[in-house]
Amino acid sequence: MSNVYIVDTTLRDGEQTAGVVFANEEKVQIAKMLADLGVYQIEAGIPTMGGDEKEAIKKICKLDLGVSIMGWNRAVIKDIEESIACGVDAVAISISTSDIHIKHKLKKDRDWVLKSMVDATKFAKKHNLYVSVNAEDASRSNMDFLIKFAKEAKEAGADRLRYCDTVGMMEPFSIYEHIRRIIDEVGINIEMHTHNDFGLATANTLAGIRAGAKYAGVTVNGLGERAGNAALEEVVMALKYIYKNDLGIxxxxxKEVCEYVSKASGRVLPLSKTIVGHNVFAHESGIHTDGVLKDSKTYESFTPEEVGLQRQILIGKHSGRNAIVAKFREYEIDLTPEEAEEILKRVRSLSVQLKRSLFDKELIYLYNEMREEKIKDVNLQNNI
Ligand SMILES: CC(=O)SCCNC(=O)CCNC(=O)[C@H](O)C(C)(C)COP(=O)(O)OP(=O)(O)OC[C@H]1O[C@@H](n2cnc3c(N)ncnc32)[C@H](O)[C@@H]1OP(=O)(O)O
Ligand SMILES: O=C(O)CCC(=O)C(=O)O
Structure with missing residues (x-):
C-alpha cells in the first residue's frame, strides 16, 4: 500500500459538532499538538466566518508549525480571498455534487456547480495555493457526474479530490468500488472524508485507502457533524496494525492529544473509547488476565504504552486464581493455592454486592479477614 497522509479536520469539522466551540487559545494549542503528533495537514477552520475564527487561523499560520495549514471555503472567490488573508498554504474548495444538494440546497444545476468549482480552483491556483476540491455528498452523487466533476477539477489544477460521505450512508464494499472507479477513470489523488452515522466511518476510510486513496481526513476522538468523523486515533492505529502501514505518527x-481535545470540546471520553479510552487495556476476566500475565500479546493488539496508556489488572467478579496470586505478589504477599481460592470466593461475593471490581484496600481487607477467621478457627480447635 502506498503512503497515506493524515489530514486533520478537528478544528473545522470537529468544531462543527453541534454545541462545540474551542476558545482561540485551544485552537492554537490543538494545532501545536497535531503538528507534534506528525499529521500532514491541519484544516484549521473557515476564514470567511471572520472574527475569532479568522484570528485563530492567522495565529496558527504565523506559528510556522512545519505542517500544511488549510482553510475551508465554499466554491466562492470571496471565501478564498479570506483564506489567503490568513496566510494558509492550502485551501479546501467545497461544493455539493449530489442532485439532492444541488436542487434542494443550492437551488442551482450541475453546470453551475462545475463552473463555480473550476473558477474557484483556477483562482486559488493562480495564488499558488495547494487545492483540495471537495465533493460534498459525493457518496450520494451520480457517479458519471462525479467523474466529470473530478476530471474538471484535475484540469483546473486541483491537487486532490475530497470524497465526502457527508451523511455517512456508505459501507466499505461500495466505497471501495467508487474510489477505484474515480482513480481508474480520472487518476486524481483522493482524500477520504467519512461520517459515522452508521458506525462505519473508520471502516469506510480504510476501504477507500485500500482502493488507492492517499489522504485520510480525520478528527481527534471522531468529533464532527452528527455522529462524527473517522477518528484520527483509530485510522492511524488501524493502518499500523491491520494494514501494516506505519505512518510515523x-x-x-x-492519549494526551485525545484528552486535551475531549476537555476543550466538553465531550467526555468514554472509558471504553477505542484506542485511547482509560479502560481499553484493563483486564479482569480470569482467562484473559492469565493470558496477559503470561504474554500480553494473547489479548492485546499492541502495547498500552504505544498510545500513552497503562495496562491495568482489575480484580473482580470474573477474576481467576492466577490474577489473585499475581495481585497479592504486588503487595509482597505469597498466597498458597488454598488462600487464593478462598480469597477468590470472597472477591466474587463482595464484587456482586458492590457491583464493581475491588480496590487494593478492599483486597487487603479480605485477606486480613480471612487470616483472622483462620486464627479464630485454630484457637477454637485448640480450646484457646
Ligand atoms: C458538510 C459541511 O460540513 S459544509 C461546512 C459547513 N460549515 C458551516 O456552515 C460553518 C460555517 N458557516 C458559516 O459561518 C456560514 O454558513 C457562512 C459564512 C459559510 C455563510 O453564511 P451566510 O452567508 O450567512 O449563509 P447561510 O449559512 O445562511 O447559507 C449558506 C449559503 O451558502 C450557499 N452555499 C452552501 N454551500 C455552498 C458551496 N459549497 N458553494 C457555494 N455556495 C454554497 C447556500 O446555498 C446559501 O446560499 P443562499 O444564501 O444564497 O441561499
Ligand atoms: O469537506 C468538505 O468540504 C465538505 C464538508 C463536509 O465536511 C462533508 O461533506 O462531510
Whole structure:
C-alpha cells in the first residue's frame, strides 16, 4: 500500500459538532499538538466566518508549525480571498455534487456547480495555493457526474479530490468500488472524508485507502457533524496494525492529544473509547488476565504504552486464581493455592454486592479477614 497522509479536520469539522466551540487559545494549542503528533495537514477552520475564527487561523499560520495549514471555503472567490488573508498554504474548495444538494440546497444545476468549482480552483491556483476540491455528498452523487466533476477539477489544477460521505450512508464494499472507479477513470489523488452515522466511518476510510486513496481526513476522538468523523486515533492505529502501514505518527502522544481535545470540546471520553479510552487495556476476566500475565500479546493488539496508556489488572467478579496470586505478589504477599481460592470466593461475593471490581484496600481487607477467621478457627480447635 502506498503512503497515506493524515489530514486533520478537528478544528473545522470537529468544531462543527453541534454545541462545540474551542476558545482561540485551544485552537492554537490543538494545532501545536497535531503538528507534534506528525499529521500532514491541519484544516484549521473557515476564514470567511471572520472574527475569532479568522484570528485563530492567522495565529496558527504565523506559528510556522512545519505542517500544511488549510482553510475551508465554499466554491466562492470571496471565501478564498479570506483564506489567503490568513496566510494558509492550502485551501479546501467545497461544493455539493449530489442532485439532492444541488436542487434542494443550492437551488442551482450541475453546470453551475462545475463552473463555480473550476473558477474557484483556477483562482486559488493562480495564488499558488495547494487545492483540495471537495465533493460534498459525493457518496450520494451520480457517479458519471462525479467523474466529470473530478476530471474538471484535475484540469483546473486541483491537487486532490475530497470524497465526502457527508451523511455517512456508505459501507466499505461500495466505497471501495467508487474510489477505484474515480482513480481508474480520472487518476486524481483522493482524500477520504467519512461520517459515522452508521458506525462505519473508520471502516469506510480504510476501504477507500485500500482502493488507492492517499489522504485520510480525520478528527481527534471522531468529533464532527452528527455522529462524527473517522477518528484520527483509530485510522492511524488501524493502518499500523491491520494494514501494516506505519505512518510515523508519534502515537505515544495520542492519549494526551485525545484528552486535551475531549476537555476543550466538553465531550467526555468514554472509558471504553477505542484506542485511547482509560479502560481499553484493563483486564479482569480470569482467562484473559492469565493470558496477559503470561504474554500480553494473547489479548492485546499492541502495547498500552504505544498510545500513552497503562495496562491495568482489575480484580473482580470474573477474576481467576492466577490474577489473585499475581495481585497479592504486588503487595509482597505469597498466597498458597488454598488462600487464593478462598480469597477468590470472597472477591466474587463482595464484587456482586458492590457491583464493581475491588480496590487494593478492599483486597487487603479480605485477606486480613480471612487470616483472622483462620486464627479464630485454630484457637477454637485448640480450646484457646
Ligand atoms: C458538510 C459541511 O460540513 S459544509 C461546512 C459547513 N460549515 C458551516 O456552515 C460553518 C460555517 N458557516 C458559516 O459561518 C456560514 O454558513 C457562512 C459564512 C459559510 C455563510 O453564511 P451566510 O452567508 O450567512 O449563509 P447561510 O449559512 O445562511 O447559507 C449558506 C449559503 O451558502 C450557499 N452555499 C452552501 N454551500 C455552498 C458551496 N459549497 N458553494 C457555494 N455556495 C454554497 C447556500 O446555498 C446559501 O446560499 P443562499 O444564501 O444564497 O441561499
Ligand atoms: O469537506 C468538505 O468540504 C465538505 C464538508 C463536509 O465536511 C462533508 O461533506 O462531510
Amino acid at each position: 508519534k502515537t505515544h502522544l495520542l
